[in-house]
Amino acid sequence: MMQDWLPETIAFYRTAAAHSDYYRILAERVSAYLPLNAHVCDAGCGLGELSLALLPFCGRVTAIDRAAPPIEDLRRRAAGLSRMEILQGDIFENRPPKPYDAMVFCLFGGMEETLQIAAEQCAGPVILIKRASTVHRFGTSGSKLEHFTPAAAEERLHRLNIPFRAEHFALELGQPFRSLTEADQFFRLYNRGRDIPPEEVRGRLQVSALPGFPCYLPNRKQLGLIVFSASDVRREKESGGGDA
Incomplete structure (x- = not known):
């Protein structure tokens, strides 16, 4: 995901989400672990695509992110959805009146x-x-993400003696483009203004069958879904157990 929520990055992200089943499928997978009629918090929700996709499976969704631009965009799109609460700010400073049923x-x-x-x-x-990948999919700088992978999360839970369940799967969330010029703009944004050689951009693109989008940047995300109980986290914290 692009780290700077500029209008252009929001537009690209919205286009990708609109032409993919990624969030619908992801929400269906998450729903298997939700209590009936749960109040669910989507922490660090970004543009809220997953928050919106979760609504059919929940009693209520609270979407929260510290960045203002994606939250403002979500508020416009979610206007009138009474079961959706949208908060902008630090999640540590926005505690719910009572604990969420799931997060x-x-x-x-x-x-x-x-x-x-x-x-x-x-x-x-x-x-x-x-995300299982250890590098940014669309970047060219080789940024490493080892500490944020499913394997790293599972290892940490093992060390803390917190039981968990895990699934591993892949979902497509690629980026359609209306032109090669738009593809060049995307890569400049993603790489923070640095020009990427046109041949490198062209080498990553595929011909698209989507109407109005002749070019497509594939992005098959290898994901891990990990589920554990908040009560087990509290138990370990209270007992001082696990390997801190």
Whole structure:
């Protein structure tokens, strides 16, 4: 995901989501672990695509992110949805009046933050969605993401003696483009203004069958879905168990 929520990056992300079943399928997988009629928090929701996709499976969804632009965009799209609460701010400073029935952390930071938030704000299942790749898919700088993979999360839970369930699967969330010029713009944005050689951009693209989008940048995401109980996190914290 692009880290700077500029209007252009939001537009690209919205286009990708609109031409993929990624969030619908992801929400269906998450729903298997949700309590009936649950109040679910989508922590670090970004543009809220997963929050919206979860609504049919929940009693209520609270979507929260610290970045203002994606939250403002989500508020416009979710206007009139009475079962959706949208909050902008630090999740540590926006504790619910009573714990959420479940929490979802989709591509959300590190495990220590996640565990702390879950222990303080969740009553039931905690659902992590982690990307298995250790490099940014669309970047060219080789940024490493080893600490945010499913394997790293599972290792941490093992060390803390917290039981969990895990699934591993792949979903497509590629980027359609209306032109080669738009593809060049995308790569400049993703690489923070650095020009990428046109031949490198062209080498990553496929011909698209989507109407109005002749070019497509494939992105098969290898994901891990990890589920554990917030009560087990609190138990370990209270007992001082596990390997800190």
